[in-house]
Amino acid sequence: MPDPSDRSTAEPLEFCEATKRxxxxxxxxxxxxxxxxxxxxICVLVGPSGCGKTTAMRMVNRMIDITAGxxxxxxxxxxxxxxxxxxxxxxxxxxxxGLFPHRTVxxxxxxxxxxxxxxxxxxxxxxxxxxxxxxxxxxxxRKRYPAQLSGGxxxxxxxxxxxxxxxPVMLMDEPFGAIDxxxxxxxxxxxxxxxxxxxxxxxxxxxxIDEAIKMGDRIAVMQVGGxxxxxxxxxxxxxxxxxxxxxxxxxADRALKRLxxxxxxxxxxxxxxxxxxxxxxxxxxxRVAEADLEFPLLIDDRQRPIGWLSERALLGERVRDExxxxxxxxxxxxxxxxxxxxxxxxxxxxxxxxxxxxGRIVGVLSIQVISHAVGGQPGNVPSxxxxxxxxxxxxx
Amino acid sequence: xxxxxxxxxxxxxxxxxxxxxxxADNGFCPNWIVDNLDRYWDPLLEHVVLVVVSVGLGFAIAxxxxxxxxxxxxxxxxxxxxxxxxxxxxxxxxxxxxxxxSGRGDLTAIIALTAYTQVIIFRNVVxxxxxxxxxxxxxxxxxxxxxxxxxxxxxxxxxxxEILAGLRIAAATTVGLAAxxxxxxxGGLGNQLSTASLITFKSNVVVAGVLVTLxxxxxxxxxxxxxxxLTPWERAVxx
Numbered sequence: 001m002p003d004p005s006d007r008s009t010a011e012p013l014e015f016c017e018a019t020k021r022x023x024x025x026x027x028x029x030x031x032x033x034x035x036x037x038x039x040x041x042i043c044v045l046v047g048p049s050g051c052g053k054t055t056a057m058r059m060v061n062r063m064i065d066i067t068a069g070x071x072x073x074x075x076x077x078x079x080x081x082x083x084x085x086x087x088x089x090x091x092x093x094x095x096x097x098g099l100f101p102h103r104t105v106x107x108x109x110x111x112x113x114x115x116x117x118x119x120x121x122x123x124x125x126x127x128x129x130x131x132x133x134x135x136x137x138x139x140x141x142r143k144r145y146p147a148q149l150s151g152g153x154x155x156x157x158x159x160x161x162x163x164x165x166x167x168p169v170m171l172m173d174e175p176f177g178a179i180d181x182x183x184x185x186x187x188x189x190x191x192x193x194x195x196x197x198x199x200x201x202x203x204x205x206x207x208x209i210d211e212a213i214k215m216g217d218r219i220a221v222m223q224v225g226g227x228x229x230x231x232x233x234x235x236x237x238x239x240x241x242x243x244x245x246x247x248x249x250x251x252a253d254r255a256l257k258r259l260x261x262x263x264x265x266x267x268x269x270x271x272x273x274x275x276x277x278x279x280x281x282x283x284x285x286x287r288v289a290e291a292d293l294e295f296p297l298l299i300d301d302r303q304r305p306i307g308w309l310s311e312r313a314l315l316g317e318r319v320r321d322e323x324x325x326x327x328x329x330x331x332x333x334x335x336x337x338x339x340x341x342x343x344x345x346x347x348x349x350x351x352x353x354x355x356x357x358x359g360r361i362v363g364v365l366s367i368q369v370i371s372h373a374v375g376g377q378p379g380n381v382p383s384x385x386x387x388x389x390x391x392x393x394x395x396x
Numbered sequence: 397x398x399x400x401x402x403x404x405x406x407x408x409x410x411x412x413x414x415x416x417x418x419x420a421d422n423g424f425c426p427n428w429i430v431d432n433l434d435r436y437w438d439p440l441l442e443h444v445v446l447v448v449v450s451v452g453l454g455f456a457i458a459x460x461x462x463x464x465x466x467x468x469x470x471x472x473x474x475x476x477x478x479x480x481x482x483x484x485x486x487x488x489x490x491x492x493x494x495x496x497x498s499g500r501g502d503l504t505a506i507i508a509l510t511a512y513t514q515v516i517i518f519r520n521v522v523x524x525x526x527x528x529x530x531x532x533x534x535x536x537x538x539x540x541x542x543x544x545x546x547x548x549x550x551x552x553x554x555x556x557x558e559i560l561a562g563l564r565i566a567a568a569t570t571v572g573l574a575a576x577x578x579x580x581x582x583g584g585l586g587n588q589l590s591t592a593s594l595i596t597f598k599s600n601v602v603v604a605g606v607l608v609t610l611x612x613x614x615x616x617x618x619x620x621x622x623x624x625x626l627t628p629w630e631r632a633v634x635x
Contacts, residue, residue, distance in 0.1 A: 063538060088540030098535025102553045102629045111539045145632035161539070171538075 010039040010201040011074030011168040013060065019068040020055055020226070029055045030226035032069065037218065039168075040199035042385075044216035046206055047249070052226030053205045057171050060203060061090045073169060088112050091162030091170035091200070095177040097154050099146040105131070105157050106142040112164045130160040135190065152183045159191070163198070173205045188214060196385035209250055213238070213257055217385075221246050235261050255374050259338035264331055267373040269354055269363030274299045277321045281314045293364050297353060298323065303360040305330060305353040327353050331365050341370050424598045433603070440607055442583035446574045447615070450506050451567050454513025459559070461514070462521025463547070472522055479515040487512070487573050491580040500581030508580065509573055513566040520562025524555030557630060560623040564616050571612040575604075585611075 014037070020030040030052040037043040045053035058064040060071055062083040071078045078086055099108050106127045113123045128138040134156040146154060155175065162170055175191075176184045192215065195202070206212055212219050213234045221229045221237070223245055230242040238254040238261070241247035250257065273288030273296045288296050296314065298306045298321075305327040313322040329343040331354045344352055344367060351366035418425035461479075465471040485493070490508045498504040528551045536550045552559075575586035588604040589595050624631070 061538065063534075084540045084542050086540070087538055092535065092538035094531060094535060094538070096529075096531035098529075098531040098533075098538075100532060100536070100550055100554075101529075102550075102627070111541075115540055115545070145629045147629065147632050 009168060010199055012039045013037040013043075013169060013201050013203065014072040014075075015056070015069070016072065017069035018056070018059060018066050018071050020052070020059060020064060021067045027225050028052075028067075030059065030066075033226065033228055034069075035220055035228065035231045037201055037203065039201050041217040042195065042202040042204055042215055044204045044206060044212040044219045045222060046209060046212040046216075046219055047222035047229075048224060049207060050224045051222040053207075053220075053222050054173055055226070056222070057173055057203050057205045060169070060171055061087045061092060063087075088115055088165070089167050089169075091167045091172075093158050093162045093170065093172045093175045095174035097158035097178075099149075099154055099157060099161075101146050103145075104142065105136075105144050105146070105149070106138075108146070108157055109160045109164055111161055116165060126164065127160075130163060131157075133163070133194065134160045136160070151179050152187060155179060155187055159194075168201060170200045170202045171205075172202060174207070175204070176211070177206070191215075192385050210257070213260065221249055256338070258374050259341060259370070260336060262337045262373060263333070264335050264337060264340050264354055264365055265333040267337070267369060270351070270366055270369060272297050272353065272361070272364045274303075274361060275309070275319050276301070277319055279319045281317060281319055284314060284319055293351065293366075295324070297327065297361065297364075299361055302358075305355065305361050330355055330359075333357070333362065337370060337373065340365055341367075419597075419599070422597045424602060428599050429603055436585070436588065436603055436607060439583060439585045439587055439604075440611070443571070443574055443585045443608070443611060446502065446505055446509060446577055446582060446584050447567065447570050447611070450509030450574070451513050451563070451570050453506070453510040454566060454570075455517055455563060457510070458514045458517035458521055458562075461518055462525065462559075463552075465518075465522055466525045466547075466551075467543075475518070476522070479518050482511050483515045487576055488579055491576060495580060502577075502582045504580040505574070505577035505582035505584075509570050509577070512573060513570055516566040516569065517559065517562040520558050520565075521555065524558030524562075525551055527558060528554045553627075556627055557623065560619060560626070564619045564623075567615040567619060568612045571608060571615060575608055 015033045015035050018030060018033045019028055021028045033052075033056055035043070045056055047053050055064055059066050060073070060078065062078055062081075066079070073086075073090075100111070103111075106124075109127045109130055110123045113126060118126070127142070131138040131141055136153065136156055141149075141153070141157075146157070149157065155178075158175070162172075176187055179187060188211070204212075204215055206215070216234055218231060219234055219237050220231045223229045229249075230237060230246045232240075232242075235258060237246065238250055238258045241250055241254070247254075270292035271290075272293045273284060273291040275284040275287070275296050275298060277298065284296055288294065296309045296319075298309050298313075298319075300306055307323040307326040309319070310322045310324040313320045329347050329349075329352045331340045331343060331352045333354060333356050335343075340352070344350070344365070350368075351364050353361055354363045354365050356362050419428050461475055465475050487508065490511070491504065494504045494508055498507055532550060532554065533546065536546045541549065574584050575589065577584045578586040578590040585604045585608050588600060594600055
């Protein structure tokens with residue numbers, strides 16, 4: 001891991017009425033795009049093909065020059081910088097990755113440091129550090145050629161190359177587009193975890209709204225003709241689409257998509273009357289009356305849920321060990337709502353006990369709680385990197 | 397090269413040692429070949445010089461033109477047109493056409509051979525550079541390489557297999573064409589096949605022919621070795 005002190009800090013990025021017109025074409029490719037990406041956030045440009053999202057991204061490192069308006073990086077116009085110099089300080093990852101087939105993995109990763117004239121020792125050390133950062137073993141990978149790598153490995157090398165001089169800004173054009181769905185999911189999660197640590201300012205282009213929702217701190221939905229339809233945080237985009245186009249684009253299942261943005265800990269859970277075997281039933285009945293849920297939950301000495309008590313268990317003076325059903329599924333606070341709902345549906349049950357990291361009962365998640373959360377206002381929805389950090393994601 | 401003796405019929409064909417009757421019948425005479433092999437040394441050297449000089453010059457011109465055409469794409473069509481036109485001229489005609497311009501001798505031969513070489517390699521240079529994957533060039537630009545860095549660090553190395561394939565074809569072709577250089581008054585193994593009596597003597601034809609073929613094979617092998625040396629990634633197979 002690099003010492004955080006010698007890491008360049010992320011810079012904010014600002015599109016100010018940025019416009020691209022190609023000669024001989026009536027419609028602009030990008031039409032007066034204005035948006036701000038705060039330092040350290042991922043801004044996803046999403047839209048159908050021909051909406052100008054890739055053009056907009058390529059204007060940042062002057063692979064395409066703007067015809068009107070401006071783009072400012074850390075407050076400085078990209079127009080004032082030489083394209084080559086600018087590009088060396090902006091990480092660049094494209095869908096086909098574009099590794100240099102005649103160069104080894106190490107040489108590919110070392111591209112920009114070499115252009116900047118770093119000495120050999122420093123380059124070699126940096127290459128190893130980067131390969132480890134993206135989860136590749138330097139001893140095995142260093143000397144390989146791109147043809148000897150799998151799609152996922154190529155993608156990682158591409159990211160390592162883009163990160164080589166620790167640039168404050170990264171541009172990523174469908175970086176996971178050429179990867180099969182299973183590996184894509186893994187690489188996305190890995191990248192989010194990496195970003196949680198690196199905190200780069202990232203412009204991320206995709207045509208896939210699900211990827212946009214997963215990866216974006218903010219999402220810019222673009223329409224054919226290079227127009228910005230809405231720029232918002234994912235939850236807001238799903239809650240309150242600004243235009244009919246956005247509503248169509250995010251899809252009819254936008255309420256379901258919101259489930260992927262929230263964790264169980266982010267919503268108000270039901271309370272439950274808990275009890276242990278041998279406790280006086282009168283006390284338990286009182287507790288159950290005060291709780292949201294009408295069924296008592298049997299727990300063990302360490303407050304871990306065992307199961308739902310049957311009516312008969314409360315007939316005597318003391319609580320008897322008679323279960324109506326075992327506590328299954330048990331949901332964790334860090335679970336993503338979508339996964340938690342999926343667990344409930346899979347077990348054909350309306351509610352499940354929620355436990356903290358030590359397995360202790362903290363409340364109950366029910367279908368009603370979830371539907372309330374989905375219909376509610378976008379509140380303290382965590383960022384994608386926060387969601388990725390605790391590693392409770394699919395591949396965790 | 398022009399100083400090399402043009403072997404007169406009297407001094408060569410009739411100087412027949414060994415199996416006299418075989419030689420008199422213009423047959424295939426191993427003994428004669430063994431005895432007279434050293435006579436082919438000078439023509440062979442002349443041949444090598446003609447080929448190496450022409451292919452070297454042609455390669456340099458083709459690469460230079462190819463790089464210019466790659467930068468200025470509009471030049472590709474006219475340059476391809478001109479060079480292709482040169483290629484349609486039959487080689488004997490080419491040698492004879494150049495005689496009034498550059499006179500009899502090696503210069504004329506080299507001009508003609510260089511022209512052919514250059515055509516073959518030029519096409520491969522242009523195709524090779526155009527065949528570099530667009531995403532690789534895009535990524536090179538995206539990392540902040542200048543146009544020259546892109547060309548010499550990325551595009552030319554990746555075009556090398558195609559360029560060197562052109563060089564191999566050019567070398568083999570030129571070895572063959574140089575056998576006609578005697579038409580322009582130059583030396584080379586072709587001189588050994590330049591008169592009726594030489595060409596009817598089987599032993600002579602076999603030796604000259606085998607030497608031309610061997611030369612082509614050796615040059616081809618040398619370029620192949622060069623290619624293996626310069627393009628190690630081509631042999632990297634998926635692990």
